[in-house]
Amino acid sequence: MAGSSVTPTNVPVGVLGATGTVGQRFIKLIALHPYFRLHALGASARSAGQPYHKAVAGRWKQTTPIPQAARDLIVHACVPEPFQGCAIIFSGLDADVAGDVESAFRRAEHAVFSNAKNHRRDPQTPLVVPLVNPSHLSLIPYQRSIQSPPLQKGFIVTNANCSTTGLVVPLTALEKAYGPLDAVMVTTMQAISGAGYPGVPSLDIMDNVVPYIGGEEEKLEWETSKILGGITLDGTTFDLHAESPLRVSAACNRVPVMEGHTETVSVRFTKRPPPTPQQVRETLEAFTCAAQAPLCVPSAPKQAIFVHEEIDRPQPRLDRDFQNGAGVNVGRIRECPVLDVKFVVLSNNVAIGAATSSIMNAEIAIAMGLVSL
Numbered sequence: 001m002a003g004s005s006v007t008p009t010n011v012p013v014g015v016l017g018a019t020g021t022v023g024q025r026f027i028k029l030i031a032l033h034p035y036f037r038l039h040a041l042g043a044s045a046r047s048a049g050q051p052y053h054k055a056v057a058g059r060w061k062q063t064t065p066i067p068q069a070a071r072d073l074i075v076h077a078c079v080p081e082p083f084q085g086c087a088i089i090f091s092g093l094d095a096d097v098a099g100d101v102e103s104a105f106r107r108a109e110h111a112v113f114s115n116a117k118n119h120r121r122d123p124q125t126p127l128v129v130p131l132v133n134p135s136h137l138s139l140i141p142y143q144r145s146i147q148s149p150p151l152q153k154g155f156i157v158t159n160a161n162c163s164t165t166g167l168v169v170p171l172t173a174l175e176k177a178y179g180p181l182d183a184v185m186v187t188t189m190q191a192i193s194g195a196g197y198p199g200v201p202s203l204d205i206m207d208n209v210v211p212y213i214g215g216e217e218e219k220l221e222w223e224t225s226k227i228l229g230g231i232t233l234d235g236t237t238f239d240l241h242a243e244s245p246l247r248v249s250a251a252c253n254r255v256p257v258m259e260g261h262t263e264t265v266s267v268r269f270t271k272r273p274p275p276t277p278q279q280v281r282e283t284l285e286a287f288t289c290a291a292q293a294p295l296c297v298p299s300a301p302k303q304a305i306f307v308h309e310e311i312d313r314p315q316p317r318l319d320r321d322f323q324n325g326a327g328v329n330v331g332r333i334r335e336c337p338v339l340d341v342k343f344v345v346l347s348n349n350v351a352i353g354a355a356t357s358s359i360m361n362a363e364i365a366i367a368m369g370l371v372s373l
């Protein structure tokens, strides 16, 4: 994948849903970014019209203070006009409104990078985990061409569900090395922050495990095939891994952890005999992705997959902030007596599971020359 040799400077960006759990992480990351600059913020009518620091008063949940670059920006309603000067729009909008709002921003010729689920299944919308399938961004020109009227600059790219994101990174490493997977069984233990703020009531989650997250299992089972699949030969849509159907069975649970989704995963390979646990370990450790090289985007982790050797790792409290949450942690790689190999995955749901993925997707799209700056 070719990369641009020119590093952009001073790229103005807007954040929709800037006051929420994901939005706050965007603010924190963009304030420190080498070339993105906060230009406009949006949220609901409850926040609109106030300076950002007042809009988030009492609900700023980051461990660092509100960045100066955001404090006094006025929060707008989520309509395109106040965002006119933005080259990129990041969306951390509630899914109840994200679909229509993001479509309106695309119509207004904005490049939209969304965390919300609404457009993920659109046949021409890339669903991109930046460590896995940035090549899907090449569908952007076709997406623009089929809008009515056709667009010059506007498009929507989504990132995946936060649990799907952690899962597909090791799966893609395994498929690249050993060919298509046949079956995946995954059980998630998802952090409370995944449900936004204020999210799950404390009386439901303390001293408890809730074995149901609405719609989550279906997302893991469906999104995995779109992400691990390719683009059809005519370049107009995604093949959903159709040549070698991948069976995924997910069981999703909410656990009393603040940040970091843990997943236990068992896989069956098509290839017989399958690789050994030691071969799987070496493959995961050696995995590199285009975001690291040749694209060399600034938010890419040094190591896409960190393999823990300690028998009791990864753990969310200890490992979720490793590499600023931009990589994926794997551990306990061993033989599975039912499928072939099993292991544990931990990924930070608000970093690589959300804001970091969107930011990296935008960096990659810029490096691929797909964003008009």
Ligand SMILES: NC(=O)C1=CN([C@@H]2O[C@H](COP(=O)(O)OP(=O)(O)OC[C@H]3O[C@@H](n4cnc5c(N)ncnc54)[C@H](OP(=O)(O)O)[C@@H]3O)[C@@H](O)[C@H]2O)C=CC1
Binding pocket: 016, 017, 018, 019, 020, 021, 022, 023, 042, 043, 044, 045, 046, 047, 048, 078, 091, 092, 093, 094, 095, 097, 098, 115, 116, 117, 160, 161, 162, 193, 194, 195, 196, 197, 349, 350, 353, 354
């Ligand atoms: N939390 C996570 O780990 C992940 C979340 N996601 C997805 O990202 C999105 C944001 O999630 P999260 O940050 O957790 O959610 P929050 O509930 O914490 O934040 C929602 C944001 O949307 C805004 N909003 C709500 N209603 C409206 C409206 N009618 N018009 C305009 N803005 C509105 C809120 O503004 P206000 O403050 O003014 O109400 C707030 O900024 C969701 O689609 C979620 O599914 C994806 C991956 C991971």
Ligand SMILES: N[C@@H](CC(=O)OP(=O)(O)O)C(=O)O
Binding pocket: 095, 115, 116, 117, 160, 161, 162, 190, 191, 193, 194, 195, 213, 216, 219, 349
């Ligand atoms: N549902 C996820 C977070 C989320 O919002 O996912 P999605 O963007 O796929 O709706 C969780 O609870 O941890």
